[in-house]
Amino acid sequence: MSEKITFTIDGVEVQADPGQTILQAAEAAGIYIPRLCAHKDLTPHGSCRVCTVFVNGRPQSACTQPVAPGITVENDTEKINAIRKDIIEMLFVEGNHFCMFCEKSGNCELQALGYRFGMLAPKYPYMFPKREVDASHPDIFIDRNRCILCGRCVRASRMLDGKGVFEFVGRGPEKRVQVNAEARLADTDASVTDKAVQVCPVGALLPKRVGYKVPVGQRLYDHEPIGSDIEKK
């Protein structure tokens, strides 16, 4: 492997391999950069903008931006965290996120980022959009009320499962996840063991009959903020 690249994140010197993204290099160095659409097994998407950092003073998504020698990266600053909190608040008002009865609650990455950034109530008005639910499949359901359009299922189905079950359709507020069939998930070759089902950060794509299995108090983000595992490294 070629030589290491040196740069700084919030004034701390970080060593990275050429070709790594800022997000990957930070994670290897034990620095957490919040993210939603990025996933370690998937190609970066750069769409949610939660991982926004300032590189030499310019906003960039850390999941897509490669490291370069001598760059100055700002990550955990008041200004950037305020931007990230705004993004999370917008995602909350844009969908129908009823945490109180959601099976994903406690293990949800969107909710966990709300906790991490101290969101008490979104500053934007709730939109309450009408979204479709697809419960046709015997083992999986799609609840688009909770979908944040991160595209993880789209990428995972194509890249990891080799199926291409999911795709985005529509634009702007009409954009939604659609399945590779006339209408129903049941008519695709989706399976509950697909990676696409497991990578959903929210409760939009869930296996049936396992809801609320983990009691309150033992769930992923009940006691420690999201990213604590990376920061402990």
Place this chain on the structure above:
Amino acid sequence: MAKPKVATTSLAGCFGCHMSILDIDERILKLVELIEFNKSPIDDIKVFTERCAIGLIEGGCANEENVRVLQDFRRNCDILISVGECAICGGIPAMRNMIPLKECLDEAYLNGPTVYNPSGKIPDDKEIPLLLNKVYPAHEVVKIDYHLQGCPPPADTIWEALVALLTDKPVALPYELIKYD
């Protein structure tokens, strides 16, 4: 010195948040030393008799009466706190927000599979508060100063926040006391 007054109300909620207030257990004796309840279902005082330091709002606004009560609280309380998911995001009652109001009423009073309604009328007595087109979170109707998350917020969350406010300290809740479910 007179004790600070606290008022509470349940708008479009299930009274679960009030149950959580009572769930502070024996600390309620300490609470009685700290505060005095004014308008509240806890003591059944129906109208404000004094200005209150703190108003606790459970539930969002589903009808015109909810809005009037909430505005009354804003006028009579120094600090207004949204307690629980319904006050903060509309909660379960807000699940009707995706369906037009007329369709909701038709389903409830005319078309539902278990409906028995020979008159075929949707109740419209003027004593019944008119429903709003949607259920609104409290902070979209009046200014709200604090939010206590949870469904319901744990008794510890309510206790910590109240004690901090009453003793002039900042409300600094630990990670485990801010949960959306």
